[in-house]
């Protein structure tokens with residue numbers, strides 16, 4: 423019985439349907455470990471009740487009205503099964519529910535025509551988010567991913583909402599489908615062992631960047647492509663058309679500005 427459901431979890435992850443996969447993982451966890459499940463659940467409920475997370479969420483939601491760019495906003499409370507995994511992970515830095523970085527998780531997807539449009543829009547959105555919640559809630563740090571030659575365009579803002587932690591991620595809507603079918607399942611599958619990764623590539627090592635771009639290029643060109651693909655070479659003639667857009671960006675300038683904004687609100691800055 424578990425076997426069949428695990429195959430479904432794998433298929434959902436690879437199809438880019440991670441929310442549905444999480445739901446099944448969570449119900450499997452509840453069936454297998456009912457006591458652990460209810461203990462964690464009760465702790466989460468208590469912490470949420472003591473916090474003003476509803477107000478925090480509403481403030482983030484309201485940003486849609488103040489921005490000219492088209493954005494999609496998502497929010498979720500971390501599933502009990504994922505909380506259990508974080509608490510027991512070998513890293514050991516999320517041992518209590520209060521230390522789980524993304525107990526509250528929010529995501530903005532910004533609609534962009536090109537990958538090179540994203541950084542400026544991201545900086546505007548960070549400014550707007552901080553104008554809404556940056557004085558009421560403690561900004562711990564902003565993390566900017568080094569996308570100078572990497573398809574993962576991502577910034578995250580980390581807040582303390584009373585006793586719990588919240589992560590607000592900003593990403594490029596242009597990448598949503600390809601990300602959900604490549605980077606995300608490759609990473610979750612291989613590093614968190616959430617499903618059987620036989621035949622699923624993991625091109626995140628030093629010197630594998632061409633391979634990674636090949637995987638992503640395939641998924642961007644073909645919206646229905648699901649891993650494993652028949653081959654992983656970029657389909658563009660000569661230089662990859664997507665990769666080229668990343669190289670048009672002055673990331674040093676973006677990095678300096680994001681760091682300055684974070685400092686203004688008393689937060690730290692991580693660039694990696």
Ligand SMILES: [Zn+2]
Pocket residue numbers: 639656657658661662663664665
């Ligand atoms: Zn390409």
